[in-house]
Amino acid sequence: MPELPEVEVTRRRIAPLLLGRSIRTVATTSPSYFFLTPPVRLRRALAGRRAEALERRGKYLIAPLDDGSRLVLHLGMTGQLFSSAVTSPRLLRAAARGGLAPEAQHGFAPDEHTHLRLGFDDAGPEVWMRDARKFGKVLWLAPGASDPRLDRLGPDALTASGAQLFAASRRRRIAIKSLLLDQAVLAGVGNIYADEALHGAGVRPSRAAARVTRVECERLAAALRRVLLRSIETGGSSIRDYIGPDGIDGAYQDERRVYGRTGEPCLVCATPLRRRVIGARSSHFCPRCQR
DNA sequence: ACCGCACCCTGAGCGC
DNA sequence: TGCGCTCAGGGTGCGG
Numbered sequence: 001m002p003e004l005p006e007v008e009v010t011r012r013r014i015a016p017l018l019l020g021r022s023i024r025t026v027a028t029t030s031p032s033y034f035f036l037t038p039p040v041r042l043r044r045a046l047a048g049r050r051a052e053a054l055e056r057r058g059k060y061l062i063a064p065l066d067d068g069s070r071l072v073l074h075l076g077m078t079g080q081l082f083s084s085a086v087t088s089p090r091l092l093r094a095a096a097r098g099g100l101a102p103e104a105q106h107g108f109a110p111d112e113h114t115h116l117r118l119g120f121d122d123a124g125p126e127v128w129m130r131d132a133r134k135f136g137k138v139l140w141l142a143p144g145a146s147d148p149r150l151d152r153l154g155p156d157a158l159t160a161s162g163a164q165l166f167a168a169s170r171r172r173r174i175a176i177k178s179l180l181l182d183q184a185v186l187a188g189v190g191n192i193y194a195d196e197a198l199h200g201a202g203v204r205p206s207r208a209a210a211r212v213t214r215v216e217c218e219r220l221a222a223a224l225r226r227v228l229l230r231s232i233e234t235g236g237s238s239i240r241d242y243i244g245p246d247g248i249d250g251a252y253q254d255e256r257r258v259y260g261r262t263g264e265p266c267l268v269c270a271t272p273l274r275r276r277v278i279g280a281r282s283s284h285f286c287p288r289c290q291r
Numbered sequence: 292a293c294c295g296c297a298c299c300c301t302g303a304g305c306g307c
Numbered sequence: 308t309g310c311g312c313t314c315a316g317g318g319t320g321c322g323g
Contacts, residue, residue: 001315001316001317002317003317032300033299033300034300059317059318074317074318075317076300076316076317076318077300077315077316077317078300078301078302078316113301131300132300132301132302133299133300133301133302133315133316134299134300134301135299135300135316135317135318136317137317137318149318149319172293172294173293173294174293174294174295178294178295181317181318183317183318190316190317191315191316191317279294279295279296280295280296280297280316281315281316281317282314282315282316
């Protein structure tokens with residue numbers, strides 16, 4: 001599940017493939033709600049353009065183009081943005097992965113889930129976007145156009161302060177976990193890193209946001225920064241679908257302390273970790289360390 | 292205004 | 308072995 005770290009790693013590694021190259025071909029799948037901008041319009045808008053930068057806001061990637069328009073991408077849950085020159089078992093269905101050595105899986109061929117393919121006016125690799133579940137989004141913004149999705153994003157989780165978090169949590173009766181996932185409060189936090197940060201800060205995910213103290217908000221902001229930065233360092237979490245644009249898996253899944261570890265011992269106090277559904281998201285926590 | 296929840300989608304993993 | 312069911316969840320939007 002691409003969250004801030006995975007999107008940031010993707011940004012850093014895909015930027016060299018995108019920047020300064022003129023887009024010559026744009027191939028898409030059929031219209032669906034994956035395309036907030038209809039494919040026909042998207043193809044027209046992108047052909048001949050050149051990305052001048054690649055920015056990240058929360059979990060969104062934004063590429064300002066040379067005509068002042070912008071290409072906006074969101075990877076959703078299962079989105080993969082990668083070079084056509086790479087392959088990875090994660091690009092294949094489990095059935096197709098079976099038994100194959102990684103080096104035997106050459107030449108990933110675009111399938112029905114490969115929704116966007118950008119080709120360039122040189123001989124280099126293309127940039128492909130694949131998303132089996134289509135929870136991702138592709139959007140083109142005309143010069144000067146804005147989008148409510150971007151406008152409502154709160155401060156980036158990497159730079160948000162404990163004071164901001166404290167202010168945003170006052171009078172809120174929702175669980176602190178749900179508040180962390182609200183992109184208008186903090187941009188970039190998803191289920192994995194919310195759970196990890198709450199454990200790091202010693203705060204139970206189900207606690208009402210308004211009952212989290214100023215000191216705990218400071219601890220939460222610090223834990224978020226620590227967890228997110230460490231994940232970026234290790235290439236993100238490749239738990240199911242996520243791959244780096246260069247086909248290389250992240251390694252942060254090996255450093256998880258609570259996410260997906262229900263029943264296993266807490267690495268701090270050895271108490272078996274618990275799972276509880278909060279706001280339709282599974283939450284993992286230590287009943288002893290997190291109050 | 293605030294909050295909970297259904298919905299979009301497909302593949303994995305399970306039970307029978 | 309194979310089918311069908313359930314679950315996973317980011318973000319949006321609606322109903323209470």
